[in-house]
Amino acid sequence: MSLDNETRDSILAAVPNLRAFGISLTGNVDRADDLVQETILRALKNIDSFEPGTNMSAWLFTILRNLFRSEYRKRKREVEDATGMYADSLKSQPEQSTRLEFEELRAALDKLPDDQREAVILVGASGFSYEEAAAICGCAVGTIKSRVNRARNRLAELMSIEDLDDIGPDRQTRAVLTADRG
Amino acid sequence: MTQSKDKPEKPMHRVRTGDPAPGGLSREATIKIGQQLRAMYDEVVKEGVPERFSELLKRLDDNKGGGEGPHS
Numbered sequence: 001m002s003l004d005n006e007t008r009d010s011i012l013a014a015v016p017n018l019r020a021f022g023i024s025l026t027g028n029v030d031r032a033d034d035l036v037q038e039t040i041l042r043a044l045k046n047i048d049s050f051e052p053g054t055n056m057s058a059w060l061f062t063i064l065r066n067l068f069r070s071e072y073r074k075r076k077r078e079v080e081d082a083t084g085m086y087a088d089s090l091k092s093q094p095e096q097s098t099r100l101e102f103e104e105l106r107a108a109l110d111k112l113p114d115d116q117r118e119a120v121i122l123v124g125a126s127g128f129s130y131e132e133a134a135a136i137c138g139c140a141v142g143t144i145k146s147r148v149n150r151a152r153n154r155l156a157e158l159m160s161i162e163d164l165d166d167i168g169p170d171r172q173t174r175a176v177l178t179a180d181r182g
Numbered sequence: 183m184t185q186s187k188d189k190p191e192k193p194m195h196r197v198r199t200g201d202p203a204p205g206g207l208s209r210e211a212t213i214k215i216g217q218q219l220r221a222m223y224d225e226v227v228k229e230g231v232p233e234r235f236s237e238l239l240k241r242l243d244d245n246k247g248g249g250e251g252p253h254s
Contacts, residue, residue, distance in 0.1 A: 003243045015235050020226035024219075037238060044242060102222040124216050125223035149207075156211045159218075 007047065010056040011040060017057065017126060018064055024121045025068050027106060035071070039064040058128065062136045065118060108158035112151055119144050120151035 018039060022032030042063050043050070050059055109117055115137070122133040123144070130148075134141045155161070 016227040020223045125219040
């Protein structure tokens with residue numbers, strides 16, 4: 001099996017999105033890049049099972065998602081043995097990709113269950129259809145829809161996004177200023 | 183109730199208990215979340231393909247030594 005140009009190009013074309021997905025899942029650039037690398041190696045090893053003409057990007061996302069799920073399960077076990085090391089790896093948060101303005105979102109995403117996080121990212125950020133996201137996660141379309149809904153609700157709650165409706169912070173600031181004067 | 187002397191430095195948005203029923207998210211909130219997710223995501227996408235990955239694919243290609251290797 002040789003790596004033909006078309007395959008190589010379509011894998012390379014998917015890399016930026018795979019990284020974004022990986023970082024959204026792990027919150028860590030280094031871990032995400034390792035995941036992407038493993039995904040590429042796994043994909044090439046199994047390239048014969050890829051049906052030409054189908055969506056290469058979705059296929060790669062599926063591999064990355066499954067690798068993350070199994071790696072995460074492994075890590076969870078390791079936590080019990082080496083809590084300190086894991087805490088350190090959490091602390092080395094990516095600087096280049098998680099800018100300050102996304103910190104709140106980042107923290108909120110971390111609080112979501114895996115299945116909700118992956119669903120809301122695939123549909124809300126990667127731009128996959130519900131059907132494609134369902135195929136990637138290996139579940140029913142209805143399941144994806146409800147996970148995305150629950151994830152959005154939870155994110156809104158965690159980030160106090162509904163407060164936008166009643167101009168929360170501004171009103172508070174004004175109240176403080178008025179109180180000071182009085 | 184005792185009043186704490188040290189106040190939090192930044193305003194804390196408290197999550198209300200008894201929030202609206204799930205699924206009852208306003209359109210604005212849904213849009214806002216979508217925008218933020220995409221903005222965070224696109225930051226990474228904009229970084230393009232790090233050398234590490236183009237190198238990796240090139241290396242794998244070379245190793246194969248197949249007929250369709252890069253011109254040398």
